Structures are given as C-alpha cells and as structure tokens.
Amino acid sequence: MISKLLIANRGEIACRIIRTARAMGIATVAVYSDADAKALHVRQADEAVHIGPSPAAESYLVGEKIIAAAKQTGAEAIHPGYGFLSENADFAQAVMDAGLIWVGAPPSSIRAMGLKDAAKKLMREAGVPVTPGYDGDDQSAERLKQEADAIGYPVLIKAVAGGGGKGMRKVDAAEDFLTSLESCRREAKASFGNDDVILEKWITSPRHIEVQVFGDSHGNVVHLFERDCSLQRRHQKVIEEAPAPGMDEATREEICAAAVRAAKAVDYEGAGTIEFIADASEGLRADRIFFMEMNTRLQVEHPVTEEITGVDLVEWQLRVASGEPIPLKQNELSIEGWAIEARLYAEDPATGFLPSTGRLESLLLDDRWARIETGVEEGDSVTPFYDPMIAKVVVHEDDRDQAIETLKRSLNHSFVGPVKTNKGFLFECLDNSDFADAKLDTGLIGAAGDKLISQKVPDKSVADTAARRYKGDRFGWGGYDPILDELFGFRLNKPSENTVTLWCGSETFAATTKGGRPCPNTYPSLDEGIIVTDRGFDYTFYPHPPRTGGAASAADGAILAPMPGKVIAVDVAEGDAVTAGQRLMVLEAMKMEHALTAPFDGTVTELSASEGGQVQVEAVLCLVEPAEK
Known part of the structure; x- marks a missing residue:
C-alpha cells in the first residue's frame, strides 16, 4: 500500500x-x-x-x-x-x-479516450452506440460547414480535447455556424491547446446519463451504476443525482454493459466515467442512448455514486493503484436509496452567473442533513484564478422526493456572504415542477429562464422575521417559544413596541415583531443589516432607506468589467453606432469567455479597453451614449 x-x-x-x-x-x-x-x-x-x-x-x-x-x-x-x-x-x-x-488511468487509455473523434471510432468498433455526426480529419471551416449543413440544424460543435462544457457551441441556423465555430475554436485553443472539433446532431429532449466504471490491473472491470446529470446551464452541470429517474432495469443493464465494454476496449484501470446522451422524447430507451465521451478520471459528482453504493471511490483508487484488485465484484454492488448533489458556486445569477470574488466573511454550510465537500473555510477568499466552487452539497435519502426536500432544507439553512452565490438558483431548480416530476432534459434550465434566477420581493412574514431580530430576538438564532412570542414587545405603562419600518431594496415594510418565521434563518450583515434566507435567497433588511452612490452603471451607458480578467476581443471603435444587446468586447476570466454587450441603442463615445489588456473589477471599459429618441 x-x-x-x-x-x-x-x-x-x-x-x-x-x-x-x-x-x-x-x-x-x-x-x-x-x-x-x-x-x-x-x-x-x-x-x-x-x-x-x-x-x-x-x-x-x-x-x-x-x-x-x-x-x-x-x-x-x-x-x-x-x-x-x-x-x-x-x-x-x-x-x-x-x-x-x-x-489514475494508464496513459494509453487517456490517449485513446482523450480525443473525441478517435474515441467515437474506437467505441463503434467495440459495439458501443455513438451519436450521429462528423469526426473526420478535414478541419477546414468549409468542410465543417458542409458537414453541418448535411447533418441538419441544430448541430453541436465540440472541441475534440474539450471537457467541462468548454469548447462547445450549439448552432441553430446555418448563418450562425462560422461565427460559432470561430468562438468555439478560440476557447478550445486557450483551454486545451487544440482547436480541432467534431460535429454532433443535436438530440431532441436530451438527457445526460453517465455510468461510473472501475478497472484494475488484473483485468477486472465493474460498473457502479448510473448518474443523471441533465440539469445543466451552458453545458455546465448544476445538479446531479443517482440513480437516473425513469431508468428501468432492462435499460440500466444495457447501458451499464455498454459502459463496461467501453472501458475494456481501452484496458482501463482506475475510476472512469462513460458519458451518454439519451434522446428522452419517449422516455429512457436503450436504443436511444448514445456514447458521448469518457472521462478518464474521478468525476466532480462522484459522491452521489458513493452514497448509493456505500463505496469510497478514492479508497478504491488508492488500492488499485497499489496493485490490489477491485474490492468488490459486480454481483456484490447494488443501489441503496437516492442521492442528489448541488454545486454551490461563488457566482451571481443576477449578473449572468459571473463569478463573485472576495473574502468569505460568513460561511455557514448546514451539514445536519447533508454531506458537505468543500475546500474553503470562513475567512478564506475566492480568487479570480480558479473555479469558483464553494462546496458540493450532497444528500442521501430513501427515495427521490425525500432527497429533493432534504437538499432544499440544507441549502435554505446555509449562508455565504458577502460573496454572492447561486444558492437561491439551486433551490428554485430543485423546486421546479418539471424537475420534481423528473421531466428532465438538458434544456430545462434554459426553458425555465428568469423564473429560476429572479429574486422575488420578500413577503411580509420574511420582513417580520427581520423585525424580530432587530428588536432583540429573545429566542436565539434558531429557537422559538410561542408563549414568549406573545409577550414580545410588552412594556410596563407604555404601549407594546411591535412595529418597525424596514427597507429591503426598493421595498418598504411596516414589519411587526410578532409573527415571522419559527426557527428563522437570520444572519447579521456587515453594514447594519439583517439577512433573512427564504427559499435559498438572501434578503437584507435595513432600518433606513438604502444608501445609493454615484458610481457608473450600465444604466448610465458605462460598460464595467464584472471581474478581473483579460480582454480577448474588441468589436467596436469610438464613434461606432451600436444596438441594444450588440457585443462590444469579450472578457476572459475564470477560464471562461464573457461577452459584454450594449445596454441600449447608442454610440460608443469612449473606449478604454484594448485587445490583450488586463482589467480590474468594475473598471470602465467603454461608454455608450444613448441614441436620441
């Protein structure tokens, strides 16, 4: 060992x-x-x-x-x-x-599966079904456009060396193909040093199903069943679960057997994942599930597999790497219960999910009901240099409905500040009726739109909870006593003080110190506010109107850098007329490209950004003067 x-x-x-x-x-x-x-x-x-x-x-x-x-x-x-x-x-x-x-996997296995075009050819030979598309050697833009036209739109462009959603573009119409190809190749070159691509037919009602496999140096390969990773935003996984909803035993047996064949085809050792795309327009069927790629490593979402099988995959990795055989045989592995994982990121859904950097002044991750996988503690900082994940929140229950409710409860009892997070977005995804009913596909988040990211005006009971804290909550941070609550605000020889005016954003509340929420999730803010968490969203209440400054904003026509990064493309010059939504420039940060667009029709009057330049957060990159009406 x-x-x-x-x-x-x-x-x-x-x-x-x-x-x-x-x-x-x-x-x-x-x-x-x-x-x-x-x-x-x-x-x-x-x-x-x-x-x-x-x-x-x-x-x-x-x-x-x-x-x-x-x-x-x-x-x-x-x-x-x-x-x-x-x-x-x-x-x-x-x-x-x-x-x-x-x-990890042998270098030969990594090479065999590392390029998507070569991997698809190998899988065909192994009898593993693959998605229809083009993976030829001719990488000219003309040939790729010709193949895309022949496949039919929508079509998916994928970097052959890609992963994690990078180097991928869905193209809906022929006239958009070349622009998307250019962007995809640029991102692929920057991320992987290889700008070759393949094309795949865009699957209707696609679900992302993957199978955990494990091999050893003694020729053994087993699977540890499947995961469903269909809930995605821009090809990035958001919530993963195991097993896959709606997977019957016959289909499970076929897809898992195909995954084992795939692993054996490359003499695989260690932990790996075979990823499939399923056409779920008529439910999960073995004849409509196609190989996409193999990840020759441990996956981010491996905890959900560990939870339903009782296996420590990292322990298996270390034992197999030391020359031991896989600890369990296939017939000794089984599925117990249901597990769901949510990825909690330092990002702001209100600004297009741009990463949010800074010091974690408050970090309260509720582990009473969940397994928390994190690499940070309170007082640490989220920097612009790496992936902005704060934690993976994982729950395991007897069935899917219980798991969903437990994960929602855990998120609602967690708090991160002042760094922004996607906590409310995750709660809304879990609470979405289609997700709850397992009507899944990779387009669910996009179809739901702003309903998943829009923070709603808090109802009065949320304000009442904040009022209780402002007036001196006698019951601590989680306690509640209905008898003491009736006496709350009582004063000898004077009327009870039961009302306080609070502000939350642009809303004003005549909040009462009676009522509110039993066991409220309340936290002090850094600027005299009280934060109340409701449905995963954090609402900050103040005893005074919100203070506003005179800083430049998009409403003024100022295009600000949302975070530190590098300007990789500038599409306009001073004096150019622009229309609302038109791309002005592209900023690369946190390993992703972020397009900055015009807030309204107008003219570029100042331009301080240049291609290749590094910029700091909230730097004014250009000014757009609104067109006269």
Missing part, C-alpha cells in the same frame, strides 16, 4: 482525497500556488510545497514542478484529482517514468 501521497490539485477535491488518505493511514503532501498559500488543503495536508505563481499555467499545470515536489518530499504516488493535469497522458507517463505511482 502507498505510504505517502502527493495530491496534484487544490480546493475541495484535494481536501476530499486527504480525508480518505488519512483514514487509510497514508501521509499526504499538498502543492500550492501563491494564491493558495493559506488554503484549506494546505492546512490539512501533512506537508505542503510551493509550486509557483497564482495562475494555474505557472503552477498547477506545470508537471515538472509537481514531480519535483514529490521527489523532494519522498512521496511514492501522485493523485491528480480532477481537472488540471488529471487527463494529461504525457504527465501521467512522466510520473511513471520518474518511478512514481500514478493514481
């Missing part, structure tokens, strides 16, 4: 690996960049080695530094986690060539 393990990753997955390694008696070594010098994974590991500046390209993505850190500390093995170098075959080979144990 491995005695000392270096973890070539950061954040929640590094902490997750450390937890299992410690339980197995394995010493751990963390690596960290400048930005992560005081990070939780660094504090939890037995040792830590600095590997470079904050940008991942200069630290976590430099394989030579990671291998040197392993040699320096005497680590026998390297676990890559997910992301970063986890599916880099050259790095895996370099680790092995250095005499270290690679806790």
Whole structure:
C-alpha cells in the first residue's frame, strides 16, 4: 500500500482525497500556488510545497514542478484529482517514468479516450452506440460547414480535447455556424491547446446519463451504476443525482454493459466515467442512448455514486493503484436509496452567473442533513484564478422526493456572504415542477429562464422575521417559544413596541415583531443589516432607506468589467453606432469567455479597453451614449 501521497490539485477535491488518505493511514503532501498559500488543503495536508505563481499555467499545470515536489518530499504516488493535469497522458507517463505511482488511468487509455473523434471510432468498433455526426480529419471551416449543413440544424460543435462544457457551441441556423465555430475554436485553443472539433446532431429532449466504471490491473472491470446529470446551464452541470429517474432495469443493464465494454476496449484501470446522451422524447430507451465521451478520471459528482453504493471511490483508487484488485465484484454492488448533489458556486445569477470574488466573511454550510465537500473555510477568499466552487452539497435519502426536500432544507439553512452565490438558483431548480416530476432534459434550465434566477420581493412574514431580530430576538438564532412570542414587545405603562419600518431594496415594510418565521434563518450583515434566507435567497433588511452612490452603471451607458480578467476581443471603435444587446468586447476570466454587450441603442463615445489588456473589477471599459429618441 502507498505510504505517502502527493495530491496534484487544490480546493475541495484535494481536501476530499486527504480525508480518505488519512483514514487509510497514508501521509499526504499538498502543492500550492501563491494564491493558495493559506488554503484549506494546505492546512490539512501533512506537508505542503510551493509550486509557483497564482495562475494555474505557472503552477498547477506545470508537471515538472509537481514531480519535483514529490521527489523532494519522498512521496511514492501522485493523485491528480480532477481537472488540471488529471487527463494529461504525457504527465501521467512522466510520473511513471520518474518511478512514481500514478493514481489514475494508464496513459494509453487517456490517449485513446482523450480525443473525441478517435474515441467515437474506437467505441463503434467495440459495439458501443455513438451519436450521429462528423469526426473526420478535414478541419477546414468549409468542410465543417458542409458537414453541418448535411447533418441538419441544430448541430453541436465540440472541441475534440474539450471537457467541462468548454469548447462547445450549439448552432441553430446555418448563418450562425462560422461565427460559432470561430468562438468555439478560440476557447478550445486557450483551454486545451487544440482547436480541432467534431460535429454532433443535436438530440431532441436530451438527457445526460453517465455510468461510473472501475478497472484494475488484473483485468477486472465493474460498473457502479448510473448518474443523471441533465440539469445543466451552458453545458455546465448544476445538479446531479443517482440513480437516473425513469431508468428501468432492462435499460440500466444495457447501458451499464455498454459502459463496461467501453472501458475494456481501452484496458482501463482506475475510476472512469462513460458519458451518454439519451434522446428522452419517449422516455429512457436503450436504443436511444448514445456514447458521448469518457472521462478518464474521478468525476466532480462522484459522491452521489458513493452514497448509493456505500463505496469510497478514492479508497478504491488508492488500492488499485497499489496493485490490489477491485474490492468488490459486480454481483456484490447494488443501489441503496437516492442521492442528489448541488454545486454551490461563488457566482451571481443576477449578473449572468459571473463569478463573485472576495473574502468569505460568513460561511455557514448546514451539514445536519447533508454531506458537505468543500475546500474553503470562513475567512478564506475566492480568487479570480480558479473555479469558483464553494462546496458540493450532497444528500442521501430513501427515495427521490425525500432527497429533493432534504437538499432544499440544507441549502435554505446555509449562508455565504458577502460573496454572492447561486444558492437561491439551486433551490428554485430543485423546486421546479418539471424537475420534481423528473421531466428532465438538458434544456430545462434554459426553458425555465428568469423564473429560476429572479429574486422575488420578500413577503411580509420574511420582513417580520427581520423585525424580530432587530428588536432583540429573545429566542436565539434558531429557537422559538410561542408563549414568549406573545409577550414580545410588552412594556410596563407604555404601549407594546411591535412595529418597525424596514427597507429591503426598493421595498418598504411596516414589519411587526410578532409573527415571522419559527426557527428563522437570520444572519447579521456587515453594514447594519439583517439577512433573512427564504427559499435559498438572501434578503437584507435595513432600518433606513438604502444608501445609493454615484458610481457608473450600465444604466448610465458605462460598460464595467464584472471581474478581473483579460480582454480577448474588441468589436467596436469610438464613434461606432451600436444596438441594444450588440457585443462590444469579450472578457476572459475564470477560464471562461464573457461577452459584454450594449445596454441600449447608442454610440460608443469612449473606449478604454484594448485587445490583450488586463482589467480590474468594475473598471470602465467603454461608454455608450444613448441614441436620441
């Protein structure tokens, strides 16, 4: 068995690996960049080695530094986690060539499945059904456009080396193809160093079904059943669950058997995931489920599989990497109950889900009913250098309905501030009637639109809860006593003080100190406010009207940088006439492209941004003067 393990990753997955390694008696070594010098994974590991500046390209993505850190500390093995170098075959080979144990898939398997075009050809040969499309060698824009026209729109462009939703574009009409291709290739080149693409027919009512597989060096391969990851926003998974709703035993047997064939076709070892796209227009049917790709690593959503099978997949990884066989045979694995995972991100749905950076002054994640996987603690900071995930909130119950309600309750009893999060959005997704009825497809979030992200005006009972806190809640942060509540506000020789005026945004409330919510979720804000959480959304109430400043805003025609980043494209010049919604420039930040658009019809009067330039948050990039009416 491995005695000392270096973890070539950061954040929640590094902490997750450390937890299992410690339980197995394995010493751990963390690596960290400048930005992560005081990070939780660094504090939890037995040792830590600095590997470079904050940008991942200069630290976590430099394989030579990671291998040197392993040699320096005497680590026998390297676990890559997910992301970063986890599916880099050259790095895996370099680790092995250095005499270290690679806790991951063999380099040959990574290469075989790393490029989507080659993987699809291999799967056809293995008898695994694949999505109709084009994966040829001719990558000219003319040929790709010709193939897209022949496939028929809508069509999906996918980077051959892509993953995590990056390098993907849905094209609805022929006239949009070349523009989408250019954008897709640019993002793919920046993210993966490879701008080759494949084309796939866009599936009607698509569901994203994936199967967890595991192989060892003794020729054994098993599956640990399926997950449903259909709830996505812009190809990024939001909520995952296991098993898949509506999956009958016959279909499960066929799709899982296909996943095992896929893994055996590449002599797979370790944890991997076979991803399928299902045409669910007539429910889940084996003849309408197609191979998409294989992730040759541990997945972000692996906890839901662990919860329904009782297996620790990281422990399995470490045992198999040490040469042991898979601990359980296929007939010893079964599904127990239902698990759902929500990804809690530091992002603001109100601003198009732009990442929200800053210090986590408050971080209260309710673990009474949920498994919390996180890489941060209160006082840590969310930086612009890495993925803005705060935590994965995972619940396990006897059935799906119970799991949904438990996850909603856990989110509603959690609080993060002042950094913005997607907590309310997650609650609304779980509360959506189509999701509750398992009427799933990958377009559910897009179809629901603003209903999932619009924070509603709080009702009076929410304001009353805030009023109770302002007047001095006698019952603590969660207690409630109906007898004391009746006496609340009572004063000798004077009328009871039961009313207080509060402001929340532009709304004014004559709130009462009687009533409100039993066991309210209330928290003090940093600026004299009281925050009440309702349905996952946080409402801040003040005893005075909201203070407004004179800062520039989109309403004034000022285009502000929503976060620190790099300007990768500028589409306008000073004096240009623009229309509402027209793209002005593209900012690259948090590994994603963010298009900044004109707020209304007008003229560009000032332009301070230039292609290639770095900008800070809230920097004024250009000004648009409204057109005369």
